[in-house]
Each structure stands twice: as structure tokens, then as C-alpha cells.
Amino acid sequence: MIILRMLLGRVLSLVPLLLGVTLFVFVVMRFSPVDPAIAALGDSNPTEAQLDQFRSENGLLDPWPVQYGRFVWQLLHGDFGTSVITKQSVGATISTALPLTIQLTLMGLVIAVVFGLLFGVVSAIFRDRWPDQVIRIVSLAGVAAPAFWIALLLVQWLAVGQGLFPTSGYISPQDSFGGWLNSMTLPAIALAAPVAAQLTRIIRTSMVEELDKDYVRTARGGGLPPVVVVGRNVLRNALVNPLTVLGLRVGFLLGGAVVIETMFALPGMGQNMIQAVKDGDTAKVQGFVITIAAIFVLVNLVVDILYVIANPRLRSRS
Structure with a gap:
């Protein structure tokens, strides 16, 4: 019962924690001096009209709450979004890079x-x-x-x-x-x-x-x-x-x-x-950070369970 109670409490606290992580990264990335449109089209010497078209097609001109809400909605459906730079799925990139880490x-x-x-x-x-x-x-x-x-x-x-x-x-x-x-x-x-x-x-x-x-x-x-x-x-x-x-x-x-x-x-x-x-690839940075944060929380949950198992005094007191 102690372990089940701990699991339930940690799972419930996981949601606001990960949302806070994504919000923090989202806000920090908005203050980045790197323009994703220039990073994606910079090699082709784009005009200002082409840059605006790129920003419009990728939702970069939408208000910040709209962009963040779109990311959270995709995340709830198991979708980390798509990189505006490489046009590749962020989830696919994570699945390739995460095993090495x-x-x-x-x-x-x-x-x-x-x-x-x-x-x-x-x-x-x-x-x-x-x-x-x-x-x-x-x-x-x-x-x-x-x-x-x-x-x-x-x-x-x-x-x-x-x-x-x-x-x-x-x-x-x-x-x-x-x-x-x-x-x-x-x-x-x-x-x-x-x-x-x-x-x-x-x-x-x-x-x-x-x-x-x-x-x-x-x-x-x-x-x-x-x-x-x-x-x-x-x-x-x-x-x-x-x-x-x-x-x-x-x-x-x-x-x-x-x-x-x-x-x-x-x-x-x-x-x-x-x-x-x-x-300045916000979707990719958010996907990477939230993955690392989730792993960190899960590892600490396992450690807490092992701590309860290894400490009989804590079990008897509870």
C-alpha cells in the first residue's frame, strides 16, 4: 500500500511538473536571438516575403499562448511535433538519439x-x-x-x-x-x-x-x-x-x-x-527536454521505491 500510494502521488505530480518544464523551455526559447525562419532558409538568401511566408506556414506568427497550446495538445496525443528546420518528426529524432544517451x-x-x-x-x-x-x-x-x-x-x-x-x-x-x-x-x-x-x-x-x-x-x-x-x-x-x-x-x-x-x-x-x-528549433528542444525530465522523474520514483524496500523502519512506521 505504501508503494502504491507513492506511485499514485508521483504519477499525479508528473503532469504539472512536465507541463512546467515545457512552459519554461517555451518561454526561454522565445527570447532566443535565433530566428527559425532565417535558420531554415538562410542558405538560399530569402527575401522578407519568403521569411514571412515560412513563419505563417509553420505557425510562428501565432500568439505565444496559441503556439504553446498547440504543442501541449500534440503532446497529449503522443506527438512531439515536427521540426520547422529539418521537417522531420521530433519523436523520430528522439527515438534515434535517446538510445545512445x-x-x-x-x-x-x-x-x-x-x-x-x-x-x-x-x-x-x-x-x-x-x-x-x-x-x-x-x-x-x-x-x-x-x-x-x-x-x-x-x-x-x-x-x-x-x-x-x-x-x-x-x-x-x-x-x-x-x-x-x-x-x-x-x-x-x-x-x-x-x-x-x-x-x-x-x-x-x-x-x-x-x-x-x-x-x-x-x-x-x-x-x-x-x-x-x-x-x-x-x-x-x-x-x-x-x-x-x-x-x-x-x-x-x-x-x-x-x-x-x-x-x-x-x-x-x-x-x-x-x-x-x-x-532556434523550439519543438525539438521542448521534445528533448521533456523526455529527459520524464526519465529523471521516473528514475527517482524507482529509487524512492527501493528506498522504502531497503528501509524497514520506514515501512513499519507507516
């Missing part, structure tokens, strides 16, 4: 969770000793370093310097799994590094709090091996708080993918979105 986000998430969990546990176990000091310095540097700067260092060291990875480009896993892994490794590491550093700090703090509790001392005094105490009890209890933070970090990964995809010339949502902003 999801691949990059999931790969970055796995790397962040694995290294954050490993370094966080080691740092807590060796508290105030040299492994803890080294990991704390590295994690603080990772939190302070932006993903794009880490990407530049990785390209300089491993791609240009050592030639181990390509500097840009994308290979589909259907064409070559090895080539896909090679083309996605550096972008995923650059995207995951700040998140891994943050998770390391959070997991270390949660682990230290659990290790200082009475039940841990009792378990150790009873002769239980440290591996059993840490793995079965301490780690499980310590991961409740990092689990809630992980949902927010997924949003960071989705947002960071916009920059990382552009730097590595990956044809995902990020590169398409930046090009749409340059072109």
Missing part, C-alpha cells in the same frame, strides 16, 4: 557505483589511515573537477598521448561490440568521475556512522568475521542514504551527457539538443 548514462552510472562503493568502503574500513587519506584527497579533487575538464585530460593522456582510445566518434554495438566499448569508455569515465567521487564521500560517511554503532561492536565481540559484519549488516544499512542521493545523481549524469556527447561527437540527445538551440 541511455547507453552513456547507464555506463557512467555503473562505473560511478562500482568505484564509489569500492573506495567508500575501503576509506571507511581504514578510517584515518593512509588509504583513507589518499581516497579522501582524490574524491575531493573529483568532486571539484567538472566533467568536461576531466574529459579533456582523458583525451590528452589516453587518446592523443597513448592512442588507446579514439578522440571522437561512435560505433554501434551491432556493428562492433569492441568498437562500441572503445568509443564509449572515455566519455563514460569523464561523466562518471564526479559522481563516483561524491558517492565515495557519502558512502564513507554512512559506513563510519554504522561502524560506530553498538550492534557492530556486539557482532564483533560475538566472534563474527569482519567480512560478515561489514558485508551483511553494515554495508546494507549504510547504503540506505546513498541510495536516495543516487537518484539525483542520475539527473546529473543525464545533464552532463549533453556536454560530453558534444565533446566526443556522439550523436545522442545532447548534441542534437545543442544544435536545436542554435537553430
Whole structure:
């Protein structure tokens, strides 16, 4: 019942949230200095009459509330609209670009969770000793370093310097799994590094709090091996708080993918979105943003459900 109530509340709150996102993007795009008519017809040196005709045919001369209402109406019917620049369906463009962004986000998430969990546990176990000091310095540097700067260092060291990875480009896993892994490794590491550093700090703090509790001392005094105490009890209890933070970090990964995809010339949502902003393509920008926002909300809903499952005290209290 708790989970069903949470699902119902989040689904109901999803509608005004996504409408607010579309309204915000719509208003921001209206202040863009880029004229979609000029962006679409600029190569042919159009006259003012041709520009006005283009704006009239594509509804760009309609009042803002009419344009926004048209977009919302199409959205309610599962239609993201049509790009006024490329004349292609926005939904078709999203279906092509979204899989790559999801691949990059999931790969970055796995790397962040694995290294954050490993370094966080080691740092807590060796508290105030040299492994803890080294990991704390590295994690603080990772939190302070932006993903794009880490990407530049990785390209300089491993791609240009050592030639181990390509500097840009994308290979589909259907064409070559090895080539896909090679083309996605550096972008995923650059995207995951700040998140891994943050998770390391959070997991270390949660682990230290659990290790200082009475039940841990009792378990150790009873002769239980440290591996059993840490793995079965301490780690499980310590991961409740990092689990809630992980949902927010997924949003960071989705947002960071916009920059990382552009730097590595990956044809995902990020590169398409930046090009749409340059072109003043409102329909495409709104479609991309609302898709990312919906994914972010759904991921946080899943994380909240896992939090209820992992926290028996919350269930018993309710």
C-alpha cells in the first residue's frame, strides 16, 4: 500500500511538473536571438516575403499562448511535433538519439557505483589511515573537477598521448561490440568521475556512522568475521542514504551527457539538443527536454521505491 500510494502521488505530480518544464523551455526559447525562419532558409538568401511566408506556414506568427497550446495538445496525443528546420518528426529524432544517451548514462552510472562503493568502503574500513587519506584527497579533487575538464585530460593522456582510445566518434554495438566499448569508455569515465567521487564521500560517511554503532561492536565481540559484519549488516544499512542521493545523481549524469556527447561527437540527445538551440528549433528542444525530465522523474520514483524496500523502519512506521 505504501508503494502504491507513492506511485499514485508521483504519477499525479508528473503532469504539472512536465507541463512546467515545457512552459519554461517555451518561454526561454522565445527570447532566443535565433530566428527559425532565417535558420531554415538562410542558405538560399530569402527575401522578407519568403521569411514571412515560412513563419505563417509553420505557425510562428501565432500568439505565444496559441503556439504553446498547440504543442501541449500534440503532446497529449503522443506527438512531439515536427521540426520547422529539418521537417522531420521530433519523436523520430528522439527515438534515434535517446538510445545512445541511455547507453552513456547507464555506463557512467555503473562505473560511478562500482568505484564509489569500492573506495567508500575501503576509506571507511581504514578510517584515518593512509588509504583513507589518499581516497579522501582524490574524491575531493573529483568532486571539484567538472566533467568536461576531466574529459579533456582523458583525451590528452589516453587518446592523443597513448592512442588507446579514439578522440571522437561512435560505433554501434551491432556493428562492433569492441568498437562500441572503445568509443564509449572515455566519455563514460569523464561523466562518471564526479559522481563516483561524491558517492565515495557519502558512502564513507554512512559506513563510519554504522561502524560506530553498538550492534557492530556486539557482532564483533560475538566472534563474527569482519567480512560478515561489514558485508551483511553494515554495508546494507549504510547504503540506505546513498541510495536516495543516487537518484539525483542520475539527473546529473543525464545533464552532463549533453556536454560530453558534444565533446566526443556522439550523436545522442545532447548534441542534437545543442544544435536545436542554435537553430532556434523550439519543438525539438521542448521534445528533448521533456523526455529527459520524464526519465529523471521516473528514475527517482524507482529509487524512492527501493528506498522504502531497503528501509524497514520506514515501512513499519507507516
